[in-house]
Amino acid sequence: MDLKHLVPDYIQHYQSYVPSKPDQELKQLYGCPVLHRLNNNENPLGPPPAAQAIVRQFPPAKSAIYPSGDSYFLRVALAEQFGKHPEQFLVGNGSCEVISSVLKAFCERGDNIVTADKTFAVYEWVAEFSGFDRRLVPLKDFAFDDEGLLSQIDVRTKIIFICNPNNPTGTYWDRDRLIRFLNQVAGRCIVVLDEAYFEYVESNDVPDGLSLIDQYPNLIVFRTFSKMYGLAGLRIGYLAGSREVVDLVRRAYVVYSVNTIAQAAASAAVRQGEDHVLATRALMREGKAFLQQALNSLGLTYLCNAGSYVMIQVPLSDTLLYRKLMKRGLMIRTMTGFRFPNWIRVTVVGVDILQQLVDALAEELKPYSGL
Ligand SMILES: Cc1ncc(COP(=O)(O)O)c(C=O)c1O
Structure with a gap:
């Protein structure tokens, strides 16, 4: 056939x-x-010891019960940790899942996304197999090129993906550079800041995307529990943004995708992972x-x-x-x-x-x- x-x-x-x-x-x-x-x-x-204890002590009978469909308690833990509202978070089956939701929420046929040519490839892949154009801007000195990215934006650009620090080069934009970029984008499209490796950066000049989401309603920050928090096998990550932008992405998100152990282990990691x-x-x-x-x-x-x-x-x-x-x-x-x-x-x-x-x-x- x-x-x-x-x-x-x-x-x-x-x-x-x-x-x-x-x-x-x-x-x-x-x-x-x-x-x-x-x-x-x-x-x-x-994973942190508190998250390991959750995995070890998980009652098998709980496997028969659906998880919280919107990772309620984890979102509360994240909100408390970062001084935000629980509705500013959307939790996914790994941050890869929320990449798809963001693309589905904002792009339609003929739209494009802009990112670097040498970065985490999933942004480009999801755009490609969803039928959207992707514009890849060469890295400059192994880092995302702000001017190059801006020059690629047109009326059909819906999302710019920035990986900060970049996988695989480890370069990152400092806070001033990111703020300058966000001001130049001036709300014309969504800016995704993928901070999968944020917790590893020890220098003070690295921007904390979560501190900017209230000021920039078009900014979406991705974080994951797969890297620093050692929960890659449980598949859990999240995005954060203004309530307005998260509400839009939530419409293109399938609920119940995050399992109970992952939610509980991630909550323990947030609360006791220091x-x-x-x-x-x-x-x-x-x-x-x-x-x-x-x-x-x-x-x-x-x-x-x-x-x-x-x-x-x-x-x-x-x-x-x-x-x-x-x-x-x-x-x-x-x-x-x-x-x-x-x-x-x-x-x-x-x-x-x-x-x-x-x-x-x-x-x-x-x-x-x-x-
Ligand atoms: C930059 C970046 N973003 C996102 C991810 C995906 O993370 P997750 O395991 O949460 O899907 C990775 C994983 O390698 C990554 O390197």
Whole structure:
């Protein structure tokens, strides 16, 4: 049966993303008994202890009961934490889910979104498979180019996506630059500020998007529990904005998508996650200092900025290096898909595992760089 006539053009031509195989399969495939995941920026410390206790103590009988359809108690916890109203939050099955809701709420055929060419690709993917145009502005000095983004806005531009700090380069706009940009956009379109890695930034100049949502009703901030709060496996993230903008996005959102354990664990993380944030930041500082020193002595070019990851330029195909490192039980992220051919991205983890990575790089790169 030919189903093609049922499918819009933009779906027919869209190539779906293939996630990596389960660890068990990969270990067999590459013949490695242990696999260290340095590919997804997961938190090596796991979730905060209070969130771990929620998962451990979850009464199995509660699995038969639907969760709160709008993550009521989590939104109350977020509102208290950030001094906002619960209606200013919309919780999703990972922040990836709320990306879709924002696009559905604001875009129709012929509209476009604007973002960078080398950033978190889901903004561009969702636009593409939803049939909207996407305009990709090249990074400038590895950072989002404000002038370039502004020059792409037209009457059909509905959303600008800014990843701050940017995944994968770790660069970010400071508060002044963001405010200047928001003033220049002047309410012409929605500005999404994806702060998936916000909690990792220790410098004072990083803008806190939540402090700007009341002043800029067209600003939407994304946050996730997948990174700093170590709940990636439970799939939970959220957006925040003015009540007006959140009410619009809510219309394009399917309720009950966030499960009970995720909601409760995230609430515990919000209320009792402070020590965990400090411990994770300390681990990041140690890991980054170690990597910088090691990569310098290997003579490699790298970007070690904000966020929980480091990008490294390598003298061979990133996909070939991926296979070589997999055989040694080290899973990194190839960057060709991010339009950075022959770069890899590595999650910062404990120094013991980073040492294994550095040793593996030294050996595998020897034939290529005369190390
Ligand atoms: C910049 C950025 N935004 C959003 C996400 C998605 O997060 P979630 O797991 O909440 O869907 C990621 C995950 O890698 C990310 O890097």
